[in-house]
Amino acid sequence: MKKATSQPAARKAAKADKPKAAYSLRLYVAGATARSQQAILRARELCEAELGGDYELEVIDIYQQPLLAREGQILATPTLVKAYPLPVRRLIGNLANTVGFFAGLDLTAKPQPAP
């Protein structure tokens, strides 16, 4: 299930209930910069390709919701947080580097040809 939203309510619901998807991801970006756009596009692309669509992705603009940056302990932008499954991982950067993405999501055991 693909879900791209910036609604905190949805995020909270996802947090409170047991995640419906195999992966629960949050992408924090700072404004509509080129780097942010890049990160969002790459995140969707990679998730679709590598996670088989079984994920929740929430995109949060910390300019709009600075409190969420604090709650999410965000330092760098863009940051892709893997909240579920545990352990929590933080992927910092615009996701141009696929190796980091694989390492961060513990996908190394599933060798697939990189796109």
Place this chain on the structure above:
Amino acid sequence: MHTPETTKRWHFATLMTKKTTQKTTALASSLPRSPTGIQGLDEITSGGLPRGRPTLVCGGAGCGKTLLAAEFLVRGATQFDEPGVLMAFEETERELKDNVASLGFDLDGLVKRKKIMVDYVHIERGELHETGDYDLEGIFVRLEHAIDSIGAKRVVLDTLEVLFASLPNEAVLRSELRRLFRWLKDKGVTSVITAERGRESLTRHGLEEYVSDCVILLDHRVNDQIATRHLRVVKYRGAQHGTNEFPFLISEEGISVLPITSLALNHKVSRERIATGIPRLDAMLGGKGFFRGSSILLTGTPGTGKTIISSNFAQAAAQRGERVLFFSFEESPDQIMRNMHSIGLQLEPLVKEGLLRFHSARPSLYGLEMHLATMFKEIATFKPHVVIVDPITSLLDTGTDSEGKGMVTRLIDYLKAGQITSLFTSLTQGGHSLQQSEAAMSSLMDAWLLLQDFEGNGERNRLFYVLKARGMAHSNQIREFLISNHGIDIVDAYIGVSGVLTGSARVAQESLEKAVVLANQQEAARLKREVERKREAIERQISGLRAEYEADAIELRRIAEQVGNSTLMLTTDRAASGLLRQADTKVVGAAQSSAKAKKPSLNGGAR
């Protein structure tokens, strides 16, 4: 913006006026300051940290960086109405609150009243994976949000260097930090950035490159097993600042930096004199005792009675109803009271009345600065009229000479400002020149009493004299100082041909003199008696002669009478016989007959 000239002028203006916080902040319009409220730090920096600029506080582990930064925020929020943001990279909000609570800061309350906002930045190195380009906008956003939500004027970043350990890309980090400090400046907040001290540079990761307005270095050194914290303003761009290393301490009331030259010499003085409790000593001091608010040094070799004189002074003051604070660095209060009891001083009742308070501590308990701070605190709470430090020397032994002198200076300044009379005893080593060992301290003292041992004739006696007493006529005499069951007695030492004699030698000399006097008296009495006897003998002689003479005179008179009688008898006999023989009377009869015969001769002749 600030040319060297204006800075210099500003510096002069600051020096000319007294360095009080209010005045400096008023003066510092050319170079705005943000007062820290930290005791002493504002004096060193002439008013505080540069307003609207970042300040770097660096130092090794356990130096008090975080506390200094936290106090800067708390005082800003409570005293200067400047809310602050604390971005913590090392300690959680809870930990921070607990830590500063030990200094009496209610961080929790300030957070609730929206005076302070704490943002704990948690970084878990293991969670991070780099996947491409990034920046640290997250920090900026969080900081900006925190600043704007409470209208913060102050920001503390403690400790940014954690980022170096957490973020893989140092190049990105450095450029982002540069941007962060620029941004903080643009934001107009006064910020404090703490950093760990590096081996060769000020900070481990060279943060001083970015924060160039003000750098404060904290240090924690151990000298002779006693640790002292030091603070130094390494750099203060565009402003004059104290460049020395200043000791500071962390007490229950937060940090206090102790600038050595904190006070100008302009304290008010009293003309009132206070008695010492030893009448003879008062007499030696122009008959009235010491000036109120003066500082008195009492030096002596071991066992010369320094504590006894101090206790006498304390008792006298307390009996006048004054509060006395007795700092003892050698004996416990009970021990002093017991010992003084043996010479007839009753200190317990005065303690019970609350007029006398003892504060006993081992000098090695903590460093000089901590001692000074506790003394300041005791003085501030008890508000004594008289302070006794017994002995100051064992306290000074815990630090270096200059530290010690600095400490005494500050203590005396503080006491004089409050017109508190202070008595410091000082232990001098036997064999040392007394003047030499105390030269450093004596110049700070208004009066100096000296107790000295005098050894001779198989005994040791105490001598006592007033070495100096500013502003009063004082005796130049060396006195002997006796301690008996009923207290102190100061007696004149024997000063004669054979030098100064004390103790039994003095007593012997005195009795010798008495014997001589007695002998002289006896001799005089003997002479007197002899003279008396002579006089009596002469008088006896005189009366004998007189008696002889009187006897002769009587005899003479008797003889004269005899002669007269016999003559008379002779004449009467002759006359009678003449009558009988009807002879003419020659003398008497002729006269009678001539007187009778005149007429009769006229007639009788005719007859």
